[in-house]
Amino acid sequence: MFIPLHDSNGLKHIRTQYVTITLIVMNVVIWLITGPLIGEQAAMRTATGLGFIPAVAFDYAVLEPSLVLVPADATYITYAFLHADIFHLGSNMLFLWVFGDNVEDALGHVRFLIFYLACAAAGALMHGLLMPTSQGPLIGASGAVSGVIAAYVILHPRVRVWVLVLFRIPLPLPAWIPLLLWIGQQFVMLVLDTSGNVSWGAHVGGILAGGLLVPLMRRRGVPLFDRTIVTPQAVETKKPAAIPVNGKGPWGDRRG
Template sequence: MFIPLHDANTLKHIRVQYVTIGLIAANLLLWALTAVAPQAVGELAALGLGFIPAVAFNYAELDPSFVVVPEGATYLTYAFLHLDFWHLASNMLFLWVFGDNVEDALGHLRFLIFYLLCAAAGALFHALVTPISEGPLIGASGAISGVVAAYFILHPRVRLWVLVFLRIPLPLPAFIPLTLWIGQQFVMLALNLDSMVSWGAHVGGIIAGAFLVVVMRRKGVPLLDRQVVLPKAVETRTSVPQIPRSQS
C-alpha cells in the first residue's frame, strides 16, 4: 500500500539509535550468512530457528537433527531470519524510519526489550491463529508491526514522506498511512488466513506494541504528540512583505 521513505522527527533523549542500528546489522548479518550458505544450511536455519506453531503447541515434534536452539527461544530467533533480500529490505526500511523515535521514547534497553516482546507476541498470535501449522514462521514483521503501532501512538501528526502504490511520493501526516496500514493487517487476517504472509504475527505485534509503548515509555513522554514536524522538503517559512517606498 505504501513504503515509508523519511521523516524529520528529531531525537530528543538519545544521540544515536544504537539498538535500532544493531538490530538492522544483526538481521543483515544473519541474512548474509544464510544467503551464501548451501541450501541445506538455509533449510536447517528455517526449521531450527523459525517458529513452528505445531511444535510450540505439541501437535508435532521437530526432528532432533534440526534442533538448533531450545524450543522456547524460537519465539525470538524467528524474527532474525528472512526469506529473501526484499523480505529483509522492506522490514529493515520500516525499522529504520520508525525505530529511532520509538527507541528515543523508551530508551535503549527498554526498546530492545520492547522489540523482542513484540516479536514474541507476533509468534504467539500467529500460533493461536494457526495452531497446527507445521510451516516455520520467519521474518521481523511481528516486531516491526509493534514498532509501527508505537510510532502511531507517539507521533500521529508527524509528516512522513511515503511512496504510495510504489509510484507517488507524498508527504502525509503519519496517522493517515499508518491507520490504513494497521487496518489492512486486521482486514487481511480476517480474510486471508492461508496466505504466505502471517497477518496474525502482524496483528499480534501491533497489539503488543500499542500496549507496551504506553507502559514502557520514558516518564514525561507524551502520547499522541500534537507537534507537527515537517520533512525538510516541505518546510515553509514566513516572510514579512516589503512595502516599496516612493522616492521623493
C-alpha cells in the same frame, strides 16, 4: 500499499538510535550467513531450526533432533532475525529504520530492545494461537516491526512522513493516515487471507503488543498522541529574508 521514505522527527532524549541500528545490522548479517552464503538447502535447515513452528512450540509435533538448533521456547525470538529473501528483509528494515528511532527515543535504549523482542514474541504467539498445528516455520521481523509501527502512531500521529503511495507517488502525509490504514489492512487480511504465505496473525500480534506496551514503557513525561506537527524538511517553509527599507540588498540595487 505504501513505502515509508523519510520523516524529520528529531530525537529528543538520545543522541543516536544505537539499538535500532544494531538490530538492522544484525538482521542483515544473519540473513547473509543463513541465506545467500550457505546455499538453499542449508538455509532451509536453518529456517527450520531457528524459525517458529507452532506445532513444535505447542507440542503437537517433535522436530527431528538433527534439526534442533535452539530450544523451542527460544524460537519465539530467533525467528524474527531470519528472512526469506532480500525483499522480505529490505521491507522490514526500511520500516524499522524510518520509525524505530523515535520509538527508541521515547522508551530508551534498553526498554526499546525489550519492547522489540516482546513484540516479536507476541507476533509468534498470535500466529501459533491461530495456527496451532502448523508445521511450517514462521520467519521474519514483521511482528516486531508491526509493534514499532503501532507505537509510532500512538506517540507521533501528526508527524508528516514522506511515503511512496502505490509504489510510485511520493507524498508527505500525517503519520496517522498511512499507518492506521496499514494497521487496518493487517486486521482485514487476517480475516480474508487465511491460506497465504504472509502471517497476518504475527503482524496483528505485534500491533497489539506495541499498542499495549508503549504507554507502559515510555519515558516519564513522554506524551502520547503528540499534538506537535513536524514536517519533513523537503516541504518545510522558510521565512523570506527581510528587504531593506531603501530597496537595496547586500549587493546594491535590485536588478530586473
